[in-house]
Amino acid sequence: MRAGVHRLSMAHPGDLSALEALLTAGEVKAPDVVAVIGKTEGNGGVNDFTRGYFTQTLMALLGRHLDTPPEELARRIPCILSGGTEGVLSPHYVVFTRAADDTPPDPAWPALAIGRAVSARVPPQDIGTRSQIGTVAETVRAAMADAAIADPMDVHFVQIKCPCITSARAEAARAAGHTVVTADPNRSMAYARAAGAFGVALALGEATPGDASQEGLLAAFQLFSTRASVSSGVEVDAVEVVLFGNSPTWTGSLRIAHRPMADALDVGAVTQVFSDLGLSAAPQLGPEDGARVRAVFVKCEPDRRGRIRAHRHTMLDDTDINAQRHIRGAVGGLVAAIAGDGRIFVSGGAEHQGPDGGGLIAAIAAAGPVRAQGEAA
Template structure:
C-alpha cells in the first residue's frame, strides 16, 4: 500500500454510545465533514450485550453502521459488511462504558517530514468460512493468510512491528451443527459454547502462525484449548454468530506512516498484573503516577484488553470462584474485574475489554494495547 515515506497517517475516533444502535456521534462527524467515510478502515467496539452466542447487540450495531456508511459510499450494506471489519465485543460489566473506536487513514498533511514511526492500520476479510472447518487447523491457516493480507494493507512487512491484531471469527450455532450433521459433514464442536472457544483458539494460533510465534508443525487440532504454551502476544480474538468470514484488523508502528499517534502493548501475566498495565502507559510517555492525570487523558485514543479467568482456579495462590459460578458467566466476571483494574490506571472507562483469551497472551493472563498521541520525547519509551 505504501508508496513513499510518510504518505499516510492514522486517525482514531473513540465515540460513546447511548444504546447498541447509537451511531449519532459518527453520523455527526460524517455530516460535518470532520471525517470522510472513505477514510474508515475498520471499527472496534464494546456493546452492552452479554457477549455470548445470543448477543444480538453486535449484529444490530453492525447493521446500523453499514446502513449509515452505505449512503456515503454508494455501496449496499451487505457489500460493505463483507469488506469493512466491524469487530464488536459484548459485555460492559462493572465500570466499562459502551463505545466504539473508528480507525481511519488519510493522506498525510503537506510538508510532513517526520522520521519517527507512527501508528499504522490495516484490515482484511477472508472468504466465508465453511462451518465444518470452524475451530480447526484449517481455520487457523485461513486466519494466518488474512493476517498477512491485513499487514500488506497496512504496509507492514515485519511481524515485530505489530502491536495488536484484532480478529473476529464465526462460530457454530445449534442450527448450523444440525445442518452439518444432516449433510453428513464433520462437526468440529459439540455445541455453540465450545465452538466459540475453539474458534477463538484457531484465530489466536492463526495470528501466532502469521507472526512466526509458532510454526506450522506446531499447529494441530489437538493443541487447541490444550497446549497453552502456544500463544500469540498480540492477538485479540472474538467469536460471534454475526460474521461468516474472518475479519482482521492489524495495528502496528511504521516509518511509512506519519502523524502523532503511537501504539504500545504488553502481555499480562494474570488478571491483576498491575505492573504491565502501568508499564504500557509509561511506554507511551505517561507519568509514573498511580493514575493517568486529567491533563494527559486527552492523549488517550484507545485501550484494548484481552483477559481470561485462570483455569487453575487460583490467582497468586488464592482461590477464585469465577469458574464455578452458575449465576454469572466467568467471562462476565473477568471483564468486570480487569476492566476495573485498567480503568483505575487510565482514569478512563471507555475500554475494550474482551474475555475468552485462549492462546492470547500467557495462560491465565492476556494483553493490553494502548493508542495515544505522542508524549514528551524525553520520557516516551521505545514503541517502534
C-alpha cells in the same frame, strides 16, 4: 499514509449519532473509514444480538454517505464488537480511518499503521480446525500487506472476529456430510478463538506450523500470541482482521504499544504500556495524559487452575454469573482505574492470547500537544 482514531460513546447499541455528527461536519470522511471496534452492552454470548444490531446500523449509516449497499460495505469494513460492559466499563466504539498524507514520514518516529483484511466465508466444518488456523494466518498476512508492514515485529495488536458454530450451522454441515469440531455453540466459540490465536501466532512468527496444530487447541496453553485478540460470534461468517503496528512509512503523532499480562492482577503491565507511550500513571493518568489516549484494548481469562497468585478464586464455580462476565468486570475495573476512563475494550475468552490465566493489553495514544478526544492526530 496517516491513521485517525476516534473513540465515541453511545447511548444504546444502535446509537451512532456521534459518528453521524462527525461525518456531517466533515471531521470524518466516510471513504476513509477502514474499521470499527467496540463494546456493546450485551451478554457477550452466542445470543448477544447487540453486536449484529450495531453492525447493521453502522453499515446503513455508512451506506447512506457512500451511496453503497450496506451488505457490500459489511464485506470490506471489519466491524468487530465485544459484548458485555460489566462494572465500570462504558459502551463505546472506536472508528479507524486512514488517508493519504503529503507530509514526509519521519523515519525516527514510526507512526500508527492500520491494515485490514476479510477472508472468504468459513464453513462450519472448518471452525476450530487446522483449516481455520491457516485461514487466519493467511488473512493476517493480507492485513500486514494492507498496512504496508513487512516486519512482523512492527505489529503490536491484531484484533480478529471469527464465526462460531450455531445449532443451525452444525445441522447444515451434517446434512452436507461434514462433521464439526463441536455442536455446542459456546464450546465452538472457544475453539474459534483458540484457532484464531494460533493463526496470528503463525503469521507473526510466534509459533511454527508444527506448534500451531489442531491438537494443541485448548490444550497446549504454553503456546500463545502476545498480540492476538480474538472474538467469535454469530454475526459473522468469515474471518475479519484489523491489524495495528508502528511504521516509519506512516505519518502522524499516533503510536501503539502492547504488553502481555501475567494474570488478572498485573497492574505493572498496564502502567508499563502507558509508559511505553510516554504517559505517566502514578497511580492514575492525569487529565493531560488521559486526553492523549485514543483507545485501550484488553484480553483476559479466568485462570483455569482456580487460583490467582496462589489464592483461590470462584469465577469458574459461580453458576449465577458467567466466568467471562466476572473477569471482564474485574480486569476492566483495574485498567479503567489506571486510565481514568471506562471506555476500555475488554474482551474475555483469551485462550492462547497472552499467558495462561492472564492476557494482554494494547493502547493507542498521541504524542506531543494534547488534542481533543475523537480528533485524529
